[in-house]
Amino acid sequence: MNYLVAVLSDRMQAEAAYSALENEGLPTHQVDILGKGYKSADEYGLIDxxxxxxxxxxxxxxxxxxxxxxxxxxxxxxxxxxxxxxxxxxxxxxxxxxxxxxxxxxxxxxxxxxxxxxVGSGDALPYRNRLNAGKYLIVVKGTEELIQQATRVLRSFEPENIQGYTEPTNA
Known part of the structure; x- marks a missing residue:
């Protein structure tokens, strides 16, 4: 599974980005907003x-x-x-x-x-710190093509940070 995490400065920007992703045809069950009024880091499953x-x-x-x-x-x-x-x-x-x-x-x-x-928390700690500072995260999960499409849309909102991740496969 591939993930894309974008850090946006405020709620309005996060909602606009979510709407833009929805208008591009991305399935809403694969897009999440993390921040005040939405999912928390614990609800989403970011490592503590x-x-x-x-x-x-x-x-x-x-x-x-x-x-x-x-x-x-x-x-x-x-x-x-x-x-x-x-x-x-x-x-x-x-x-x-x-x-x-x-x-x-x-x-x-x-x-x-x-x-x-x-070391053990990876990038979860910086994301938790940004959530605590009042920022919002848009997380998109899906195929590589879906992530590329979401990246193109989210870049237009000039996020503070945008990072892609690939979940390791357990063979």
Whole structure:
């Protein structure tokens, strides 16, 4: 599936563009307006960058916490540091492992979350920011020919940005 996203500055321009696309014979079920009074980013299904950040952190937690525990345990075993002499050697090794696991969780949160926030959302974050700034998006989905026709029509409205996308095929 191919997509075309055009950013328009106000509601009147978005409605005029929608009407022009409709007059050109584009099926209205393949054209959407996103913005105040129309579909929201969540209703349309734009990726939420915060959700991507949580997923990235969660993916890293599964291997960083056990790795951190093993690394902390091993470090304490090799160095023989006694943080709490009353709990003995094995207790101190386990305590070192727990500190390593906590460090792994912190690393997963910071690294996985920041990478998910900055990279995982693709172009959805700039589009969400434009919607929050009061702009409107016209989204057209369909065949390559339909997208080319829509591009020609939308360029006449001088959008702030116009971008085409092709959905990857899962083979």
């Amino acid at each position: 960058p915060n959700q991507q950040a949580r997923k990235g952190a969660k993916r890293l937690v599964y291997w960083l916490v056990p790795f951190g525990f093993v690394a902390g345990y091993t470090f304490n075993f090799l160095t023989g540091i006694e943080v709490f002499p009353a709990i003995g050697n094995v207790g101190n090794h386990i305590f070192g492992g727990v500190l390593g696991a906590v460090s792994g969780a912190l690393g997963a949160y910071l690294v996985g979350g920041s990478v998910g926030l900055t």
